Amino acid sequence: QQQVKQSPQSLIVQKGGISIINCAYENTAFDYFPWYQQFPGKGPALLIAIRPDVSEKKEGRFTISFNKSAKQFSLHIMDSQPGDSATYFCAAVYAGGTSYGKLTFGQGTILTVHP
């Protein structure tokens, strides 16, 4: 199964709060899990990524938590800012076999951060 399920569909957070977006996958062959941020009229921008041998990765205010046994991973945005308001996509990649170059995306989460 190639699906990646993302929740919630939309999220409203106050400035300074923590935004949490969750994803679940089924295919245990996935070996790379990136998160993308997309503003209206722009292409997705790579935010942060993790491999399944690591349980957590932090870059600035963005943290990925990864639970291999549960086949789940999440994005935490600390001290959320109005400028973080965008659509966030999780994705999964299997680099082997015939899956070259294919990112399987979640459905996206529209994040709104109120000032």
Next chain:
Amino acid sequence: KAGVTQTPRYLIKTRGQQVTLSCSPISGHRSVSWYQQTPGQGLQFLFEYFSETQRNKGNFPGRFSGRQFSNSRSEMNVSTLELGDSALYLCASSPSGGQQAFFGQGTRLTVV
């Protein structure tokens, strides 16, 4: 380092016509992937090219095709356009495919 460049940014075509979209990847990246983004279906994989060879293809009809040139630049072509082909078409480049993929700004195609 220049990013991924897609041209044109916007296109309006009539049903039945064909269209060609272009993508110039990041210098040194040999893999180029194409995605279709729509509000209803989200981001869907079209195909991936590496060193002028198509290595992977998504579940799209044969009207969707692509190619890659020796300088890694890629084009995708959609023939016999349908209203449902209206979408944002995104190109992503990466060093070897999938991982560390960077997207262009996309081409907004409207079919009328």
